[in-house]
Amino acid sequence: MISDVGFVISNLNSAGSNNIIMPKFEIENSKFDIEQIRPELTWRLRQRVMYPQSKLYEMEMEEDNDGIHFGAFEDNALVGVVSLFQQGKDFQFRKFAVDTGMQNKGIGNALLKYMEDFALNEGAERIWCNARVSAIGFYMKFGFFKTGKIFSKNGLDYEVMEKVIV
Numbered sequence: 001m002i003s004d005v006g007f008v009i010s011n012l013n014s015a016g017s018n019n020i021i022m023p024k025f026e027i028e029n030s031k032f033d034i035e036q037i038r039p040e041l042t043w044r045l046r047q048r049v050m051y052p053q054s055k056l057y058e059m060e061m062e063e064d065n066d067g068i069h070f071g072a073f074e075d076n077a078l079v080g081v082v083s084l085f086q087q088g089k090d091f092q093f094r095k096f097a098v099d100t101g102m103q104n105k106g107i108g109n110a111l112l113k114y115m116e117d118f119a120l121n122e123g124a125e126r127i128w129c130n131a132r133v134s135a136i137g138f139y140m141k142f143g144f145f146k147t148g149k150i151f152s153k154n155g156l157d158y159e160v161m162e163k164v165i166v
């Protein structure tokens with residue numbers, strides 16, 4: 001379970017100004033700090049991990065401003081990102097990326113748990129994603145099911161995966 005530990009003041013912009021106040025949650029037994037972050041902070045990891053052939057400026061999505069974005073930090077370094085989009089009681093997450101050198105250390109799991117608890121707290125009944133086929137095993141370990149809806153986009157194969165969480 002996550003517990004609300006109040007509010008923190010974050011100055012995540014490079015200029016160090018324009019501080020903003022964000023809610024902060026903590027996961028019991030997690031060695032990674034997970035916080036909500038501004039959309040633009042996800043772009044660099046998105047690019048490096050998911051779209052190394054693309055340019056950084058191509059990482060922005062029109063929908064970014066409608067999403068809730070989470071970052072996992074180790075020693076203040078951003079090592080994982082994921083973006084969550086609400087459609088009623090359905091929550092879709094997108095652009096899940098853990099820094100290449102930091103994979104298989106539990107960061108993805110911690111982010112997924114944090115995000116699921118967050119969504120539950122917001123009244124979610126279902127959480128889903130378009131899973132890269134290469135990541136299906138990761139989601140299955142976390143209780144997601146394959147839906148059989150398969151598609152390809154830009155040379156990659158995907159399957160819609162979901163978890164009903166009521």
Ligand SMILES: CC(C)(COP(=O)(O)OP(=O)(O)OC[C@H]1O[C@@H](n2cnc3c(N)ncnc32)[C@H](O)[C@@H]1OP(=O)(O)O)[C@@H](O)C(=O)NCCC(=O)NCCS
Pocket residue numbers: 049050096097098099102103104105106107108109110129130131132134135136137138141
């Ligand atoms: C998929 C991804 C987010 C997982 O994050 P991670 O931090 O490496 O995952 P974790 O270390 O928390 O792994 C949790 C468990 O899933 C397993 N796992 C991780 N990636 C896996 C994969 N691609 N396939 C099958 N199992 C996987 C781990 O071995 C671990 O198993 P264990 O609990 O038995 O030890 C990360 O590997 C990544 O960013 N991949 C490249 C981008 C990508 O494919 N994103 C998903 C797009 S849908």
